């Protein structure tokens with residue numbers, strides 16, 4: 617789910633979330649994809665414009681910083697104008713620790729390091745919220761609520777949690793935007809994500825959320841592959857396999873509750889995707905589940921992890 621949303625997909629998910637969306641002429645093909653990569657997507661960056669009447673500016677940019685300067689411009693009245701569906705000049709470079717926190721959906725977002733090796737523009741969606749950014753100019757409720765819904769819509773589409781959302785000031789020391797508290801903003805996005813968007817089914821029929829016991833899963837991962845036949849030693853394996861299938865890492869036929877070599881390889885691929893590798897250089901991740909990677913899989917695919 618880390619491929620960028622298309623222009624049509626963006627419109628669909630934002631409107632389903634109740635955002636009042638309008639389309640800037642030419643926005644579908646207005647991007648900087650010729651200047652660098654766009655995707656895989658890892659998060660969302662929130663900005664304030666630090667000015668008024670900024671719609672034209674965020675579309676065109678400046679001589680020094682060509683547009684588009686965001687994906688969406690959010691006016692004071694809550695109108696979200698689509699500016700780009702591709703690479704945009706909004707994030708610039710990010711600190712590694714800030715980037716890692718967003719990618720791993722950490723509940724803590726550290727003060728960014730001064731070194732900034734990450735190209736934020738290739739991995740983050742950006743919204744420019746019209747505000748003077750002086751700490752005095754208010755964000756009208758209709759505008760703030762639209763920003764929450766905008767972020768929630770994209771998180772929902774990617775199966776991200778609210779911890780994939782960072783302020784520009786959390787990605788780099790160079791910036792102070794947005795001028796509101798990002799902890800509160802993430803809590804508001806998380807609350808929004810617990811509701812159902814318009815057009816989706818009722819949540820009352822949703823099955824209970826499963827819990828996977830990490831130690832039982834590890835025992836299965838160690839004992840199942842060398843065992844005779846395809847024994848199922850722990851039923852939580854099936855929950856994890858279904859999640860790996862949804863991630864595109866495991867063929868459906870191997871989601872059988874048996875933690876065999878296919879499941880181990882799929883878990884190894886998931887660990888690699890999370891940035892973990894084997895103990896020696898060039899060696900793949902071991903495919904024995906660990907707390908960080910399993911928790912991340914559960915957050916994305918709907919299960920909890922018990923240590």
Ligand SMILES: [Zn+2]
Nearest residue numbers: 663664784793
């Ligand atoms: Zn910014």
